[in-house]
Amino acid sequence: FEPLASDFYSYESTLLTEREREEIARLRAWLEADVKPIIGGYWERAEFPMQIVQPLADLGVLSYAWDETRTFENSAVFRGFVALELARVDASVGTFVGVQNGLATGSISIAGSKEQREEWIPKLASGEVIGAFGLTEPFSGSDSARGLRTTARREGDEWVLNGAKRWIGNATFSDITIIWAKDEADGQVKGFIVPTTTPGYTATKIEGKISLRPVQNADITLTDVHVPESLRLQNANSFRDTAAVLRATRAEVAWAAVGTAVGAYEAAVAYAKQREQFGRPIGSHQLIQEHLVNGLGNITASLGMVVRASQLQDAGELRDEHSALAKAYATSRMRETVAWAREACGGNGIVLEYDVARFFADAEALYSYEGTREMNTLIVGRAITGEAAFV
Ligand code: FAD
Numbered sequence: 001f002e003p004l005a006s007d008f009y010s011y012e013s014t015l016l017t018e019r020e021r022e023e024i025a026r027l028r029a030w031l032e033a034d035v036k037p038i039i040g041g042y043w044e045r046a047e048f049p050m051q052i053v054q055p056l057a058d059l060g061v062l063s064y065a066w067d068e069t070r071t072f073e074n075s076a077v078f079r080g081f082v083a084l085e086l087a088r089v090d091a092s093v094g095t096f097v098g099v100q101n102g103l104a105t106g107s108i109s110i111a112g113s114k115e116q117r118e119e120w121i122p123k124l125a126s127g128e129v130i131g132a133f134g135l136t137e138p139f140s141g142s143d144s145a146r147g148l149r150t151t152a153r154r155e156g157d158e159w160v161l162n163g164a165k166r167w168i169g170n171a172t173f174s175d176i177t178i179i180w181a182k183d184e185a186d187g188q189v190k191g192f193i194v195p196t197t198t199p200g201y202t203a204t205k206i207e208g209k210i211s212l213r214p215v216q217n218a219d220i221t222l223t224d225v226h227v228p229e230s231l232r233l234q235n236a237n238s239f240r241d242t243a244a245v246l247r248a249t250r251a252e253v254a255w256a257a258v259g260t261a262v263g264a265y266e267a268a269v270a271y272a273k274q275r276e277q278f279g280r281p282i283g284s285h286q287l288i289q290e291h292l293v294n295g296l297g298n299i300t301a302s303l304g305m306v307v308r309a310s311q312l313q314d315a316g317e318l319r320d321e322h323s324a325l326a327k328a329y330a331t332s333r334m335r336e337t338v339a340w341a342r343e344a345c346g347g348n349g350i351v352l353e354y355d356v357a358r359f360f361a362d363a364e365a366l367y368s369y370e371g372t373r374e375m376n377t378l379i380v381g382r383a384i385t386g387e388a389a390f391v
Contacts, residue, residue: 001025004088005269006262008300011307012081020078024085027059031089039090039214040352046213050173052093057127061086062101066109068117069125076310080255087259088266091362092214094256099169099215100124102249104131107178110248111191111241113234120176120193132174134165134194134220135242141167142375143390144180145189145239150222152181152190159192159232161200161225167369171196171203171218178233179222180242189242191233200225211365246370247323251309253370254326258302260366261337264359265295268341271354275346282344291340298333305329321383328376331367338363 001021003013016024035052042049056062063069064079087094105124108116123129140147150163161181171177179192194201203218235241269292272283282288309326312318342349342360349356367373375390382388 004262004266006265006296006299007303008296009303011303015077015307016075016081017078019072020074020081023060023064023074023078024081027061027082027085030055030059031085031093035093036089039093040355040358042214043090043092043358044213044352046207046209048092048096048173048214048216053096053127053130056093056097057125061097062105062127063125065101066105066117066121066125068121076251076313077307080252080306080310083252083255084259084262087256088263090214091256091260091263091359091366092212094259095169095212095215095365098249098252098256099133100131102252103133103245104170104174104176104178106248107133107191107233107236107242107245108193110244111233111236112193116193116234129175130170130173132168132171132177132218133245134168134171134177134179136165136167138164138166138219142372145243148180148182148189150179150181151184152192153184154229157229159227159229161192161194161222161227163222165218165220165222167206168203168218168220169215171220172205172216174203177201177203177220179220179225180236188237189239191236191242192227193231193233194222194225194227195231198225198227209365211361211363213361215365243320247318247320248313250327250370250376251306251313251318251323253366254302254306254309254323254330257327257330257334257363257366258299258306260359260363261295261299261302261334264338264341264356264363265292265299267355267359268292268295268344271345271348271356275348288344291344295337295340298337302330302333319383321380324371324376324379327371328373328380331363332373335363335367 064074108120124131135144153160177194179194183190200223202221206217275282305326309322338360342356345356348354378389
């Protein structure tokens with residue numbers, strides 16, 4: 001296990017068990033060998049490399065978090081470092097895992113019945129089933145707690161879903177999508193495991209993205225989609241249960257933001273050592289050193305925050321405002337860091353071949369998804385003052 005130079009205060013070697021470090025080392029070796037060389041091409045073509053799904057499952061990345069599938073005890077801090085490691089090579093690969101694992105499997109783990117967990121989690125963890133998570137809608141993004149228009153109507157042993165979803169990651173190829181909809185009877189948000197072959201369900205790829213291009217985001221329409229009661233998430237009774245899923249995944253997005261910053265920073269350090277101007281490596285000029293040091297400072301400060309958030313999660317004490325602050329802070333510092341890294345690379349900072357450009361562009365999506373900076377700020381503001389300022 002080789003510690004990362006960007007882990008300046010040695011969090012990883014101090015906090016992880018030997019087994020956890022071995023798992024990180026195996027993942028890192030695979031990402032460097034099999035993902036890093038190909039991902040720029042997939043980014044340019046806006047295609048997802050489906051061949052990486054099985055190795056991700058075989059490595060255990062989709063299994064670590066769940067009682068039903070984990071093969072060894074592991075911590076949320078370890079799983080955070082896994083998210084960092086994925087995004088450090090490519091934020092789209094990290095996002096694929098975030099959707100499959102944190103959002104889709106996480107919904108079933110948190111809000112499913114024992115039977116639903118036993119049926120679906122092993123299939124999602126093995127990669128046999130690909131999942132997506134459909135909360136956002138064309139007319140409801142930040143206010144999805146109140147503004148959902150997708151409806152669910154009970155008819156005997158079935159539910160009938162109608163509405164539309166937007167931005168749903170993995171949804172052009174998912175086998176199931178978790179659809180969040182308002183029960184017409186009680187007005188509460190409920191969750192449904194919807195097989196994507198169900199009549200009335202369509203998913204259309206959103207084209208023209210300039211961030212996370214390999215991630216396949218879709219517009220979904222639901223027209224009289226019939227779902228049996230057995231596919232309703234049995235413990236999702238209101239938006240509070242949806243929020244419980246997001247509480248954990250937001251903390252992981254914060255980790256992915258640190259990983260994205262690390263990826264850009266490492267590429268900039270390497271570039272600064274080999275590129276010469278005025279007869280010296282650019283890394284020997286004071287202003288370039290400042291860019292790199294600012295980036296390392298951001299990474300180190302963010303790591304402290306995400307590590308502590310995951311320790312709170314391990315202790316069962318993670319609150320919405322904890323993960324909201326980590327997400328807002330780490331994504332903001334990431335955005336600065338990728339910009340400094342891109343700046344240190346001059347013109348080559350906007351060319352895919354030098355990697356920094358991909359991290360620079362991808363940072364924008366992480367900044368906005370799973371709650372924008374403004375929304376997460378308001379969640380923390382409510383916790384500080386006792387006053388909700390959303391409306
Ligand atoms: P809006 O809610 O329209 O916000 C626009 C701007 O207004 C933002 O800056 C916002 O912060 C600000 N704003 C809104 N309300 C307030 C207020 N009260 N006070 C201050 N400012 C405010 N969703 C899913 O369900 N599943 C997915 O898999 C998924 N994947 C995604 C992947 C990508 C690449 C992207 C870009 C998005 C994805 N999303 C997904 C949706 C994502 O969560 C939303 O984009 C996000 O919540 C913001 O919603 P919005 O884009 O509708 O922006």
